[in-house]
Amino acid sequence: MSTNSQPDYDKPGDEGEERVKIICLGDSAVGKSKLVERFLMDGYKPQQLSTFALTLFNYKTQIDGKTVSVDFWDTAGQERFNSMHPSYYHQAHACVMVFDCTRKITYKNLPEWLKDLRTYRPEIPCLCAANKIDEDMDTTKKSFAFAKKNNMPFYYVSAANGTNVVRLFKDSIRAALAYKHNSTDFMDEIMKELENFELDPIPSKVKDKEKETEKITQEKS
Amino acid sequence: MADTLQILKCGVRFDPPALVLNYKDRKTGKLRSRSMPLRNFNKNSGIDRIMQELESNPRHSKFIRLMSPAQLQRLLTIVKDKLNGLSLEASIARNNLMDQINPEENLNKVDPEILQRKKLLMDSSFEKKRIKPGDPQFEYNVEVDFDEVAIETSNWDSDNSEIDF
Numbered sequence: 406m407s408t409n410s411q412p413d414y415d416k417p418g419d420e421g422e423e424r425v426k427i428i429c430l431g432d433s434a435v436g437k438s439k440l441v442e443r444f445l446m447d448g449y450k451p452q453q454l455s456t457f458a459l460t461l462f463n464y465k466t467q468i469d470g471k472t473v474s475v476d477f478w479d480t481a482g483q484e485r486f487n488s489m490h491p492s493y494y495h496q497a498h499a500c501v502m503v504f505d506c507t508r509k510i511t512y513k514n515l516p517e518w519l520k521d522l523r524t525y526r527p528e529i530p531c532l533c534a535a536n537k538i539d540e541d542m543d544t545t546k547k548s549f550a551f552a553k554k555n556n557m558p559f560y561y562v563s564a565a566n567g568t569n570v571v572r573l574f575k576d577s578i579r580a581a582l583a584y585k586h587n588s589t590d591f592m593d594e595i596m597k598e599l600e601n602f603e604l605d606p607i608p609s610k611v612k613d614k615e616k617e618t619e620k621i622t623q624e625k626s
Numbered sequence: 627m628a629d630t631l632q633i634l635k636c637g638v639r640f641d642p643p644a645l646v647l648n649y650k651d652r653k654t655g656k657l658r659s660r661s662m663p664l665r666n667f668n669k670n671s672g673i674d675r676i677m678q679e680l681e682s683n684p685r686h687s688k689f690i691r692l693m694s695p696a697q698l699q700r701l702l703t704i705v706k707d708k709l710n711g712l713s714l715e716a717s718i719a720r721n722n723l724m725d726q727i728n729p730e731e732n733l734n735k736v737d738p739e740i741l742q743r744k745k746l747l748m749d750s751s752f753e754k755k756r757i758k759p760g761d762p763q764f765e766y767n768v769e770v771d772f773d774e775v776a777i778e779t780s781n782w783d784s785d786n787s788e789i790d791f
Binding site: 432434436482487509510514544545550565567569571 | 730735741744769778779783
């Protein structure tokens with residue numbers, strides 16, 4: 406199926422259900438589509454929006470007894486142009502940012518993706534996932550500073566064996582709804598959890614920066 | 627049907643261009659060879675299109691489906707290189723480079739054919755490790771907490787570029 410306009414996420418869907426938009430970001434070949442497909446399972450036919458090079462996966466679920474219609478947006482190779490068309494970010498409620506734990510460059514490019522995201526969506530919750538942990542289980546013993554520094558919940562995932570894929574996307578839906586309802590409770594909860602474990606040697610410079618971020622976060626909440 | 631065939635070797639012929647497969651028919655135990663002419667294949671042909679044509683060709687598809695797409699793409703690229711005047715040695719060297727995943731290489735910046743090739747390589751590794759519905763170990767929701775394990779800082783954070791974060 407092919408259409409040229411994107412839905413209006415501020416309006417309820419055809420059956421009055423709430424709609425949210427969740428976008429995936431990250432380098433070519435980190436496994437963004439594979440992750441969404443693993444969450445939605447086999448046989449799922451995505452919708453192509455032909456005007457913008459992107460793929461849209463719709464998913465309906467029940468949250469607290471209410472039907473929610475979730476659109477997962479996937480880049481369909483548009484990341485090759487290093488930044489996404491602004492319409493990709495338009496009305497997004499949450500972002501899932503993915504890197505490939507076997508390819509360092511995909512981790513090093515995350516700040517660029519975050520910069521692009523924050524240009525258009527300064528406030529939406531962003532979740533960070535290290536994919537392909539099945540290729541290198543040692544990854545799961547390592548911490549990645551990027552996520553913590555930017556206050557992002559972090560997930561070790563594998564689209565191949567399914568590790569934490571459902572958790573990642575379910576959390577992203579809860580985060581998207583929480584953002585849409587103007588509540589920061591969900592993010593606070595996750596940040597509390599993340600603060601419970603200490604990262605090993607952090608250079609003092611970084612620690613200071615983190616304190617600043619914490620202060621800002623506290624002032625906001 | 628296709629399961630009764632086992633590919634033993636695959637290669638190419640240059641003149642006229644063709645894919646050649648040696649396979650074993652498990653039913654009869656016989657070793658056989660099959661040659662698939664690459665018609666209308668020239669130095670400007672898109673590898674992608676040729677792959678699709680082979681996959682949908684009623685006479686060849688059952689053999690093509692047994693090959694890994696990454697290998698098929700590699701063989702077709704070698705034929706195309708030859709048509710472009712590259713020596714076999716140079717082409718193999720170039721293809722070996724394309725078949726490596728360099729963790730420092732920015733795949734957002736390579737041309738689409740190379741990106742596709744790398745994706746096919748990663749896909750075959752993905753398929754090997756994939757746990758599918760129907761597999762005995764398959765579970766839809768797999769939750770694993772790694773936080774309890776002693777965590778060390780990734781050395782990817784130890785060079786200067788972390789200032790950008």
